Amino acid sequence: MSNPMPPSEPAVALKDLRVAFGKVQVVDGVDLTVERGQALALIGESGSGKSVTLRAILRLFPEGRSRIEGKILAAGKDVQALTKRQLADFRGGDVSMIFQEPLLAFDPVYTVGQQITEAIHRHEKISKGDARKRALALFERVRIPSPERRLDNYPHEMSGGMRQRAMIALALSCHPQVLLADEPTTALDATVQIQVLLLLRELQRDLGLSIVIVTHDLGAAVEVADRIAVMYAGKIVETGTAHQVVLNPHHPYTIGLLRSRAEGALAKGSRLQTIPGSPPDLANRPPGCPFAPRCFLAEERCRREMPPVGDIAPGHQVACWRTEEAAAAYRAGPTPVRAAELVPA
Amino acid sequence: MSVIPDAPDPFAHDRGGPAQPLLSVSGLIKHFPVRKTGGKKQVVRAVDGIDFDVLKGETLGIVGESGCGKSTTAKLLMGLIARDSGHMLYDGQAIGERAMPWRSYRRQVQMVFQDSYASLNPRMTVEQSIAFGPKVNGVPGREAVERARALLARVGLEPKRFAGRYPHEISGGQRQRVNIARSLALEPRLVLLDEAVSALDKSVEAQVLNLLLDLKAEFGLTYIFISHDLNVVRFISDRVMVMYLGRVSEIGPSDTVLDAPAHPYTEALLASMPSLDPDNRTQAALLQGDPPNPIDPPTGCRFHPRCALAEGVCAEKEPPLDAIRPLHRVACLARQPGSGHSAAPGEALAA
């Protein structure tokens, strides 16, 4: 059970976070803020550093092999400054995480109920009966049918969607304030995925949970998140509300992502607009903007200098030298979602 | 590209004309026994009687969730596992018989797998992997390697840079391009793509989809495209087939099926796609629960326990896959005239 934070403090605040494994700089200066009760989606492709950013919040990397710099504040605590003991309380009690593959998160030789009650006992001193009652209540909250019976199921006896719900129940068992989700629905079927996304939204609303969800699926991000941050090569290139990022993007990468989706609006037989090239080699970063080699608007300055983060509108930040041209190009071309009304500055 | 100098292949060229389906499947069944300690013997009815045709030059999309049988169908079509019963005809010719042994069939039909890394031999270079098929079929070594290099170039990988690489040295998208090149090495007419782009990043997926379209046009290929992503299926397919619990629930032109689905399950699938419009987010999931296990399918229509339109008759009668419009077939009693369902249309429609 965590002490509630003062209401004005953000749930998660990352300041200039840098993570390196050996010579490779995987996260290169990330600034992120998630307000209390808010849901933020971190979008990016493989190699963008989004999962690493998430895991850094819980300090999940072995000390020797990783180098973490910058400030990480979560649930009102400075994560870097926690002792081992405090960190163990912090994980699960203040900030919790769910993963892509529930089978890997659960121990196969214990029932799900046992694992949840064990987690509860780790953080609180309550009786076995009370712990089980709480686990039951959690199962009902995450809408697992026949919860009483399911508590005594082993992980492999449950279907994928139910396992994911059980994992959410496990993550919420000690009343954390922040829930981190690393690609929670990527491995699920479509009909199950939408249920889980709606569940996350419901939990955010009912429990006042702050959520950070990492995903490569723009649709999942829009369904869950109030704000979206787009990552590329370890940097955040665009942040804003879901409305701002999806309907009025100002970064060429975001535009490329939106356009390369095979939405129904495209005429059959036409070709998809692609982002040429492939993600960069993080071990050999070019000096300027990491997206420059693939950018349809790149000019000399982009290859030389990293663009600073600028404000397009309140709450809408973009790291690009040519945001105006980007937005104009987006409006001029196909707009996959719908034509955006001009957002007043 | 040169023709394989092996025995002349009577199936390399069109036989029956455009009206004859390239691949015709009827009554395909595959059950897997499940070993249960004690208790009665159970079977997983992975594929439980499916019929469909693949027309020449089209792309047929197959969609469905876990347990629907699409992966098993892919393996059956390729002959990686033996079917329990049913007929498969390639350009009018029964597969596996003397006139068309499996080896001959395999020159005509090839497959691209989902896992780009697992489908390449980690100990063989990219070039060797692609050249393996032709070599095994009688193409002399040097020519096979040349063909492999030409294919690499054709899929967008510069041969000088990529021919000697090993699978772990290249990225996922590049590996999938190699897989595509390999599938074309034997000059097939039909290529089965089993979730071939599902594991790729969206931007890479777009590149590979464009590549597939180009190759199809250039080589006159026919595709079967298995996927769980409805947007991609809609973009690339001419017709789409929806599978549920080992049976076909709906099949028709992709625009029709995906714009105006006739089967409640297809409707639910479409409704489950996350919305991209932040002001119009999905408010409720149409279907609750998980896709069921094909071990003990429900009686009658397999979808009836989860269907909003279900009535008593749905639990008794298994709906046949009948045409409700020309080229559009649905297995739903509520759409078939005279089925006994209260919502069924009045008169029979012209097939």
Added chain:
Amino acid sequence: MTAPITAASIALDGGVLAAEDAAPEAAFIPSRGFWGHVGHRLVRDPVAVSAGALILLVVIVAILSPWITPMDPYKGSMLRRLRHVGDATYWLGSDELGRDMISRLMLGARLSLFIGVTPVLIAFVIGSAIGILAGYVGGWTNTILMRTIDVFFAFPSVLLAIALSGALGAGIFNSIVSLTCVFVPQIARVAESVTTGIRRRDYIDAAKLSGASALTIMRVQVLGNVVGPIFVYATSLISVSMILASGLSFLGLGVRPPEPEWGLMLNTLRTAIYVNPVVAALPGVCIFIVSIAFNLFSDGLRSAMEIRQ
């Protein structure tokens, strides 16, 4: 890093392919081939390199021994028997018949190595063939082959070696045969399990789809992937083989005197253990050193072969 965008690198879909665009987690590794990779990592492993050097040294000595022994290994002198180590004439002492230990040990290396390595080599070929066939084909073939192999596992290897040797009679050739029979089941089992592990992989399915015969697939696709782990296991058996061979000679079932062979030398020096324990132990020390070297080398080989994903 990105190469300049040249005409050659523009793909047909209008996109531009980045040049060295390996997956971000893996830096660009120059293409070296699998065994080249293994070699590259092996030479950076000090333990494996030392062990390998030692083995090489022993092999060279063994090969050259007829010409480089300081004295005649067969010529004895009852007056000069069981001299101690550090003696003026016999630097490592002399054995119970007055023969020079250094010369005997050097020449003995030949036979010991020969009897140690040959059975493993032959068993590697035969065992791999059986195991790969059983592993790839599966089903009844697998059951029949592997359960037959299991029968041999019922016997402890030492007992099996002794029993076979006893039945066949003494002599180098018979020892090799009996040791081969001991190792074939072990290697076959490892081969079968490794092959079964990759049988279901997609690339084997893809190979089947090209119309290749089972034999071709086993030769081209499977072999390259399984021979590595089997080979590592086999090299770890060499030390066992040497010790077993020495044991057979010790029991009089292997090499016959006056041929020098380390195990046999241990046997004949047994009676002198109270008089000159150091010299009596010397052949044992040699067996120990060479066995350890093979073991360490095979360990290093296994580490070098772990392909990172």
